[in-house]
Amino acid sequence: MLASEPTRPDRDPLDAALTWLSNGHKVALATVVRTWGSAPRQAGSQMAVRDDGDFAGSVSGGCIEGAVIEAAQDVMNTNVPRKLDFGVSDADAWAVGLACGGRIEVFVEAVR
Template sequence: MAEAAAEVASVLDQAAAWLAEGRQVALATVIATWGSSPRPVGSQMAVDDRGAMAGSVSGGCIEGAVVHEAQQVLTTGEPRLLSFGVADETAWSVGLACGGKVELYLEAIR
């Protein structure tokens, strides 16, 4: 539990540093998982307007798609609910062929 709290704090610290530098930042949070999922609920990933990342929401298999969606959130300011899993036609392309599903909430932070 302490390790997970330290990881979230590290992601939020990096997001705060980017904001202090004048960058725009989006935060993705795992809000639900089903079946085999590499990261637990509460895992977070920050993405800045340059595409830099801190943290992880999937152990690497969907991060590219999340970065792409984060850029859209930073452009529009509208949060998004993202789902990735075997029932999704993008499951194989993002690397979730293991039978799991993950749902994320993605929002711009200020």
């Protein structure tokens, strides 16, 4: 895969992960495991993240992808899975909050 290829959130995250791995990239996979209230993507939704921050798929309507990509880059190096919790109840919710008012738990693991 060319580095210049644009990010396509609609492509199959598992397909993308396989392609990236075969091209020598590090890859992590984020999965929505639990949702409360109104959440944009249901449990099972996945996003593959490449070491350079490129990604495929989605875990929300775009609200938390930035934070998930950052955590994924950490996880692909440590190989220690992480659970991330996003909601609107935090005081700093504006930073990575969900505008819809829901809450999402995301599991992030390395693919190797």
